[in-house]
Amino acid sequence: MLRFLLRRTLGSVVILLLISVFTFFLFFAIPHDPALLACGKTCTPDALAVIHKNLGIDKPVPVQYWEFLKGLFIGRQFDLGPCPAPCFGYSFSKNEPVWELLLDRFPVTLSLTVGASVCFLLVGLGTGMVSAWKRGTLADKVFSGGSLVLSSMQIYFLGPMALAVFVFQTELLPQPKYTDFTENPVAWFTGLLLPWVILSTIFTGNYTRMARSTMVEQLQEEHVKTARAKGMSSRYVFFRYAWRGSLVPIVTIFGIDLGSLLGGAIITEYTFGLTGIGNLSVRAVTDSDLPLLLGVMLFGAAMILLFNIIVDALYAFIDPRVRLA
Helix, strand or coil, rough: CCHHHHHHHHHHHHHHHHHHHHHHHHHCCCCHHHHHHHHHHCCHHHHHHHHHHHHHHCCCCHHHHHHHHHHHHHHHECCCCCCCCCCEEEECCCCCHHHHHHHHHHHHHHHHHHHHHHHHHHHHHHHHHHHCCCCHHHHHHHHHHHHHHHCCCCCEEEEHHHHHHHHHHCCCCCCCCCCCCCCCCCHHHHHHHHHHHHHHHHHHHHHHHHHHHHHHHHHHHHHHHHHCCCCCCCHHHHHHHHHHHHHHHHHHHHHHHHHHHCCCCCCHHHHHCCCCHHHHHHHHHHHCCHHHHHHHHHHHHHHHHHHHHHHHHHHHHCCCCHHHH
């Protein structure tokens, strides 16, 4: 298992390297000059040259990429100031170190991810288990049909509708915003409650269907039938044997979803005006900010790869067959 995880880690490093190469050189294939954003309307050639030097884009593209890689491990020195490792450079639009911007926005995305994950796990797995337990009944049909409806919903539709109804018309909930948990836990909860519910909506249907299908499949396995033949109660067999066997595919999709959300829930953050990493990625694209764009993309990819590795490690604890293999 340790050798397998080591191979996966090395493979993830190679993937991140390829992503950085692709993004870096694709950026410079676009006919534009990012220094114009910082130069303003009254830009002169001399002022533009100074900005090129300050941003570190006055050198050939391969040299810039090599210095970018070195900065990740040993840091870099810019005319704007020092950039300690891991250095993604200075943002073209904000003139601040990209790594500091990511760290500043990460608590918002982390809070959004954790709250939404709790919502769709509790509701999705709960309704999926009930559907499998009551297979063929009215409850099964209601939950299964509801999961299809929820899966077809989109955040850019549900978000504005929820804001209009619960915030502006009925005023049942405050305007969504992020408050540090250590400062005011109640404001943190109420400010993120609506984004949690909306973001979890599209995931809940997927987890309901996944939990139901895997539970129904596990209930047909021979070891489950044998346990029932031995006189064990249906409840004990359901939770002791069938539930544990159904966790593997659920853990797989949860690891991917969690990594993606930590990389930036772009539409949700943009819809509710939350200043997280997803909102930062939109700014990076609209401003043609290469260091910021690279930082956001590598951070998001790293989160997805990290949780894929964690999922691989969890398989050994969930399924003894993986550990024995």
